[in-house]
Amino acid sequence: MSAPAPAASNSSKAGVMLVNLGTPDGTDPRSMRRYLAEFLSDRRVIEWPRAIWYPILHGIVLNTRPKKSGALYDKIWNREQNESPLRTFTRAQGEKLGEALKETGVHVDWAMRYGSPSIESVLDRMLAEGCERIVMFPLYPQYSATTTATVNDKFFEALSKLRAMPSVRVVPPYAGExxxxxxxxxxxxxxxxxxxxxxxxxxxxxxxxxxxxxxxxxxxxxxxxxxxxxxxxxxxxxxxxxxxxxxxxxxxxxxxxxxxxxxxxxxxxxxxxxxxxxxxxxxxxxxxxxxxxxxxxxxxxxxxxxxxxxxIPCLNDSPEGMAVIETLVRRELSGWI
Missing domain, CATH: 3.40.50.1400 (Rossmann fold)
Structure with a gap:
């Protein structure tokens, strides 16, 4: 009689990566141009043929829009921390989720699809922390190829560069949760x-x-x-x-x-x-x-x-907003913690 197979080990360290759209690093034209160039070069966002779109992007849009967009960002800029509210709130969500999951030993981090911190840099950081299982959470309730799909693209592109990949799960859209x-x-x-x-x-x-x-x-x-x-x-x-x-x-x-x-x-x-x-x-x-x-x-x-x-403000890092994030993350962590 053969010996029973060993039970699957749940000792591998798990991590959670929250991913939001992105933000420029500053409101100056150079920072805005760098951010907009990355964002508007994404084929998921602008599906026009490159031969048509790139002359418009590099000849017109990136020479006019950075100054205008910078002026708009300047109106809502978090001057205390010298960053956009999107970065402030996303960081707060990551910190609060980390605290909520503290007893599980799960490592929580956050990234941006465009701008910094990049998905690849955060993935590298999580791997350095010993995360062998990662839940990636695109922070979009409703799915679109222009949002959820491009986050998935970038995440798996980063994974494709690894010799030894972690196990991964992706939080699905939650429009009706x-x-x-x-x-x-x-x-x-x-x-x-x-x-x-x-x-x-x-x-x-x-x-x-x-x-x-x-x-x-x-x-x-x-x-x-x-x-x-x-x-x-x-x-x-x-x-x-x-x-x-x-x-x-x-x-x-x-x-x-x-x-x-x-x-x-x-x-x-x-x-x-x-x-x-x-x-x-x-x-x-x-x-x-x-x-x-x-x-x-x-x-x-x-x-x-x-x-x-x-x-009416977004859910941000409010108790109600964090309840949504924690509920969906814990569901995807099931069996891992």
């Missing part, structure tokens, strides 16, 4: 309770993608609709109270609609006096939420005749 829907609902309810007015309309403003990407199979708009539908059910609101809009369009193509800025303007011109907006597709507040929505969208609404506008 109950813990995420509940966290969003509570953050909305908590914020609205502090106001001296009641919004007639609440906008769930998601980052847009070109319509052509969706036609070619990107599931992003369907997952945005899923999140919003579940939120309506949880909050007891209808489609007139909680609307889906899309922001941050770029270039000449038609993007997902309705557009946030156009919707805000139309609501005001139609006589709506009070609205709220939040960004369920963003895990932390950043340029697109703080400057584009809390800043620009508010100005558009007031200029068109609206009276009350409020921006």
């Amino acid at each position: 109950p813990v995420y829907i509940e966290a969003l609902a509570r953050s909305i309810e908590t914020h609205l309770a502090t106001l001296d007015f009641e919004p007639e309309v609440v906008l769930a403003s998601y980052h847009g993608i070109p319509q052509s990407y969706a036609r070619r199979g990107d599931p992003y708009p369907a997952q945005c609709e899923q999140t919003t539908r579940l939120l309506r059910e949880r909050l007891g609101w209808d489609e007139k109270k909680l609307m889906v809009t899309y922001q941050s369009r770029f270039g000449p193509e038609a993007w997902l609609q309705p557009y946030t800025d156009k919707t805000v303007e139309k609501l005001a011109r139609d006589g709506v006096k009070s609205i709220a907006a939040f960004n369920p597709g963003f895990v932390v507040d950043c340029l697109e939420t703080l400057e584009e929505i809390a800043g620009q969208a508010s100005e558009i609404f007031h200029h068109a005749g609206g009276k009350n506008f409020t921006h």
